[in-house]
Amino acid sequence: VSSIRTTSPEVLIELDRSRPRxxxxxxxxxxxxxxxxxxxxxGTVLPSSRALAADLGVTRGVVVAAYDQLIxxxxxxxxxxxxxxxxATVRRAAPPVASRPAAAPLDVDFRPGxxxxxxxxxxxxxxxxxxxxxxxxxxxxxxxxSQGLPQLRQELADYLGRVRGVSxxxxxxxxxxxxxHGLSLVAGVLRAAGHDVFAVEDPxxxxxxxxxxxxxxxxxxxxxxxxxxxxxxxxxSGARVAVVTPAHQNPTGAVMSSARRTALVAWAREVGGYVxxxxxxxxxxxxxxxxxxxxxxxxxxxxxxxxxxxSLAPGLRLGWLVLPDELVEPVVADRRATDSATSSILQAxxxxxxxxxxxxxxxxxxxxxxxxxxxxxxxxLARWFPEATPCGVSAGLQFLLRLPDHLDEExxxxxxxxxxxxxxxLGPYRTGRSGDHWPGILLGYGRLTPAAAERxxxxxxxxxxxAGR
Amino acid sequence: VSSIRTTSPEVLIELDRSRPRxxxxxxxxxxxxxxxxxxxxxGTVLPSSRALAADLGVTRGVVVAAYDQLIxxxxxxxxxxxxxxxxATVRRAAPPVASRPAAAPLDVDFRPGxxxxxxxxxxxxxxxxxxxxxxxxxxxxxxxxSQGLPQLRQELADYLGRVRGVSxxxxxxxxxxxxxHGLSLVAGVLRAAGHDVFAVEDPxxxxxxxxxxxxxxxxxxxxxxxxxxxxxxxxxSGARVAVVTPAHQNPTGAVMSSARRTALVAWAREVGGYVxxxxxxxxxxxxxxxxxxxxxxxxxxxxxxxxxxxSLAPGLRLGWLVLPDELVEPVVADRRATDSATSSILQAxxxxxxxxxxxxxxxxxxxxxxxxxxxxxxxxLARWFPEATPCGVSAGLQFLLRLPDHLDEExxxxxxxxxxxxxxxLGPYRTGRSGDHWPGILLGYGRLTPAAAERxxxxxxxxxxxAGR
Numbered sequence: 001v002s003s004i005r006t007t008s009p010e011v012l013i014e015l016d017r018s019r020p021r022x023x024x025x026x027x028x029x030x031x032x033x034x035x036x037x038x039x040x041x042x043g044t045v046l047p048s049s050r051a052l053a054a055d056l057g058v059t060r061g062v063v064v065a066a067y068d069q070l071i072x073x074x075x076x077x078x079x080x081x082x083x084x085x086x087x088a089t090v091r092r093a094a095p096p097v098a099s100r101p102a103a104a105p106l107d108v109d110f111r112p113g114x115x116x117x118x119x120x121x122x123x124x125x126x127x128x129x130x131x132x133x134x135x136x137x138x139x140x141x142x143x144x145x146s147q148g149l150p151q152l153r154q155e156l157a158d159y160l161g162r163v164r165g166v167s168x169x170x171x172x173x174x175x176x177x178x179x180x181h182g183l184s185l186v187a188g189v190l191r192a193a194g195h196d197v198f199a200v201e202d203p204x205x206x207x208x209x210x211x212x213x214x215x216x217x218x219x220x221x222x223x224x225x226x227x228x229x230x231x232x233x234x235x236x237s238g239a240r241v242a243v244v245t246p247a248h249q250n251p252t253g254a255v256m257s258s259a260r261r262t263a264l265v266a267w268a269r270e271v272g273g274y275v276x277x278x279x280x281x282x283x284x285x286x287x288x289x290x291x292x293x294x295x296x297x298x299x300x301x302x303x304x305x306x307x308x309x310x311s312l313a314p315g316l317r318l319g320w321l322v323l324p325d326e327l328v329e330p331v332v333a334d335r336r337a338t339d340s341a342t343s344s345i346l347q348a349x350x351x352x353x354x355x356x357x358x359x360x361x362x363x364x365x366x367x368x369x370x371x372x373x374x375x376x377x378x379x380x381l382a383r384w385f386p387e388a389t390p391c392g393v394s395a396g397l398q399f400l401l402r403l404p405d406h407l408d409e410e411x412x413x414x415x416x417x418x419x420x421x422x423x424x425x426l427g428p429y430r431t432g433r434s435g436d437h438w439p440g441i442l443l444g445y446g447r448l449t450p451a452a453a454e455r456x457x458x459x460x461x462x463x464x465x466x467a468g469r
Numbered sequence: 470v471s472s473i474r475t476t477s478p479e480v481l482i483e484l485d486r487s488r489p490r491x492x493x494x495x496x497x498x499x500x501x502x503x504x505x506x507x508x509x510x511x512g513t514v515l516p517s518s519r520a521l522a523a524d525l526g527v528t529r530g531v532v533v534a535a536y537d538q539l540i541x542x543x544x545x546x547x548x549x550x551x552x553x554x555x556x557a558t559v560r561r562a563a564p565p566v567a568s569r570p571a572a573a574p575l576d577v578d579f580r581p582g583x584x585x586x587x588x589x590x591x592x593x594x595x596x597x598x599x600x601x602x603x604x605x606x607x608x609x610x611x612x613x614x615s616q617g618l619p620q621l622r623q624e625l626a627d628y629l630g631r632v633r634g635v636s637x638x639x640x641x642x643x644x645x646x647x648x649x650h651g652l653s654l655v656a657g658v659l660r661a662a663g664h665d666v667f668a669v670e671d672p673x674x675x676x677x678x679x680x681x682x683x684x685x686x687x688x689x690x691x692x693x694x695x696x697x698x699x700x701x702x703x704x705x706s707g708a709r710v711a712v713v714t715p716a717h718q719n720p721t722g723a724v725m726s727s728a729r730r731t732a733l734v735a736w737a738r739e740v741g742g743y744v745x746x747x748x749x750x751x752x753x754x755x756x757x758x759x760x761x762x763x764x765x766x767x768x769x770x771x772x773x774x775x776x777x778x779x780s781l782a783p784g785l786r787l788g789w790l791v792l793p794d795e796l797v798e799p800v801v802a803d804r805r806a807t808d809s810a811t812s813s814i815l816q817a818x819x820x821x822x823x824x825x826x827x828x829x830x831x832x833x834x835x836x837x838x839x840x841x842x843x844x845x846x847x848x849x850l851a852r853w854f855p856e857a858t859p860c861g862v863s864a865g866l867q868f869l870l871r872l873p874d875h876l877d878e879e880x881x882x883x884x885x886x887x888x889x890x891x892x893x894x895l896g897p898y899r900t901g902r903s904g905d906h907w908p909g910i911l912l913g914y915g916r917l918t919p920a921a922a923e924r925x926x927x928x929x930x931x932x933x934x935x936a937g938r
Contacts, residue, residue: 048795048798059640060794061640065614071805078801078805117607117608117611118607122602125602126598129598129602133594133595138587141586141782142583142782144784145533145537170530171530177646177809178808180806180807180809181808184807184808211806211807213806214806314611314612315612315613315812316610316812316814317808317810317812317813326517328518329533329547334683336547337649337653337680337682338653339647340646340647340649340786341784342786343785343815344784345594346815
């Protein structure tokens with residue numbers, strides 16, 4: 001074991017080059033442990049990846065990858081100009097993990113927000129690519145219109161109208177590279193138009209807050225209850241734009257009630273603002289009637305955003321905005337001046353995929369599989385951990401598990417991890433400014449077999465009982 | 470013919486619904502003619518696409534497409550917040566085009582900046598896509614590292630080192646979506662670091678100036694001569710960053726001399742700044758030894774950017790930055806907070822394409838074809854228009870033709886267009902602040918058969934003789 005005390009800030013990182021576990025994983029583990037134990041406090045600026053790599057005698061790529069992973073887990077934040085910083089939302093585990101016995105190997109990872117990538121329809125996608133390569137007109141390989149290929153906008157308009165109740169004329173559609181991209185485009189345009197604060201759901205998707213902060217936009221956390229965003233609380237927030245996930249609130253799973261939908265759109269009209277509708281994992285619905293998009297209520301006040309990240313794979317980097325008329329040109333102008341357009345071959349491929357009915361087929365197939373996984377997890381929890389309450393289970397690829405009030409979600413997660421099951425505390429989703437603070441964990445089940453989901457449920461129940469002692 | 474006088478601003482647009490020419494093309498022609506004749510003055514704000522569409526009784530898409538086309542031709546500019554504006558760089562044709570007889574149908578289009586999209590290797594690209602779909606690990610379909618797939622960064626590092634003399638460790642490579650995207654990322658990061666002005670080449674690529682303006686960066690035009698950028702003129706400009714096209718200056722075709730390269734890098738060191746090297750169409754070289762990238766001289770001072778837009782097709786939207794170490798993390802942080810990453814399937818496809826040797830094969834094949842086209846054009850000009858001087862012909866997919874001094878480049882282009890040959894005046898490339906102002910036109914020959922190139926040359930010679938009378 002080579003122990004190295006790095007320079008600025010001082011942090012002990014021990015690498016054992018004889019261990020089969022890779023150096024990257026070791027750097028990651030050591031940093032994670034240091035943050036969780038409090039040795040690295042919130043707000044601490046980490047050394048540059050170059051400096052740390054030099055200290056540790058590893059390549060810079062090892063450190064960059066470890067930082068990347070910890071950023072994606074919410075332990076670190078990276079901000080332009082200020083380097084990599086220990087995130088303020090990480091709460092320390094108590095009692096400290098360091099004093100516990102060595103953890104079991106990771107058996108069940110309940111990571112939320114991901115579909116099962118083994119189900120990605122590689123064959124159908126390859127077929128759609130071939131079709132696109134054969135039929136794409138020559139000029140579509142050149143500098144295409146920044147708004148997106150007409151045939152894809154038409155296919156999407158048809159699909160969104162049919163499946164999501166979106167009033168999506170192709171002229172209002174702009175193809176983009178995923179939700180974060182769409183949100184950053186919208187935030188940039190609205191910032192230029194004088195908006196400087198967005199309301200976000202609390203708890204809500206932390207990635208949206210990062211994107212808003214990056215564009216210089218402030219956010220106001222607004223509470224969520226069983227009917228979705230508490231619209232009354234928007235008044236007086238200073239925000240005239242609200243980002244919401246009405247189909248399946250991320251992370252609580254609440255479906256926004258009809259009354260709230262109407263009230264939300266009325267609020268946007270009243271303040272002369274907008275609703276940004278993140279139609280997050282709306283494709284997966286199991287036990288209830290589909291709820292259309294809010295956008296259909298008022299296409300001039302609602303900015304709709306959808307992607308292929310949950311229905312197919314995040315790696316595609318494909319999304320779309322359906323915009324109020326007056327925002328189409330400013331958003332397209334932004335694309336024109338920056339990244340020009342989304343890859344035309346990717347667009348043509350997705351258009352062919354939709355036209356062939358492959359998305360419908362894929363969703364029918366995967367919906368059945370995800371439902372089985374969800375049912376197994378719910379059954380497992382009912383058997384092994386009945387004191388906990390699953391919330392928002394009727395849709396999506398994940399749900400929120402409300403823990404008994406006496407449990408600390410961070411300590412619970414740390415104990416479960418030692419037993420080989422990884423869960424995701426609700427903490428990072430909270431803005432910390434509103435709402436109840438009961439303990440909860442996110443359980444993504446999309447990637448787990450029914451057997452794994454049940455094993456995980458058993459570990460959670462045992463963890464709770466051990467913590468209760 | 471239905472003539473409509475639109476509201477704000479008043480501009481007469483005549484649409485003839487009985488003509489086979491589409492409405493979009495007609496709107497485009499009418500607007501172009503109005504701008505060229507001066508009926509629409511520089512700086513005029515056009516009606517919104519919605520308002521104009523309503524005036525004309527066409528769908529909004531028709532107007533958006535026409536605006537898009539005129540923006541890409543430089544007649545219009547679209548800026549966030551201020552709508553679509555008649556570009557200040559458009560110079561009016563004199564004598565006015567309107568008084569001339571109806572133009573001949575377009576026979577030869579010398580549009581620069583585009584490869585022949587008919588040569589795009591659809592079969593090889595399809596094969597690479599299949600290989601990528603078969604071998605891409607599951608996790609690469611998820612949220613990948615914003616810096617780009619390791620296998621593509623490795624392939625590119627090898628290729629750039631071998632072919633362009635770029636010192637490209639994979640750790641310094643960031644995959645992006647083309648040159649405009651790369652430049653906007655770099656400008657954003659450097660702006661956060663206190664830079665507020667970039668030096669650009671004069672004449673130089675106007676798209677780069679648009680991108681810089683969009684990120685809030687000012688630019689300073691710096692003259693170019695036969696040895697490339699006049700480095701001495703950078704001193705006192707206030708800029709500490711210079712954007713250059715050393716391999717084949719866009720648009721003059723000058724190759725930056727060895728002395729200037731050394732001086733440029735020395736300047737960057739002296740001012741603590743950077744050189745942004747746009748390795749524009751460097752793949753196509755015919756009569757001279759390849760010149761390596763400047764980046765090899767000082768990887769800590771030179772930001773290298775390459776793309777597939779000239780070697781393969783702009784529609785792919787794929788590019789890469791090779792960055793000084795300290796800029797890697799800020800640029801990756803920007804991606805992480807905005808569009809996350811470039812499509813992983815696109816990245817994996819290009820990695821497979823490179824690994825199979827398909828790029829080398831494609832370049833060998835197309836280089837021969839482009840050389841024949843260039844030779845035919847040069848021979849045609851020597852025969853039909855010997856008074857004009859081709860500049861920078863040894864590389865690229867286009868060259869600059871210096872016209873005899875008595876000709877006005879705009880009037881010349883207008884007359885040639887009436888005879889069915891479209892050429893691109895040098896005007897929009899100039900910042901108007903430095904350098905000689907002799908008349909010149911850009912001739913892109915990449916998409917023309919040798920016969921078409923020669924027909925075009927003949928029209929140009931005849932146009933000059935008609936203008937001389």
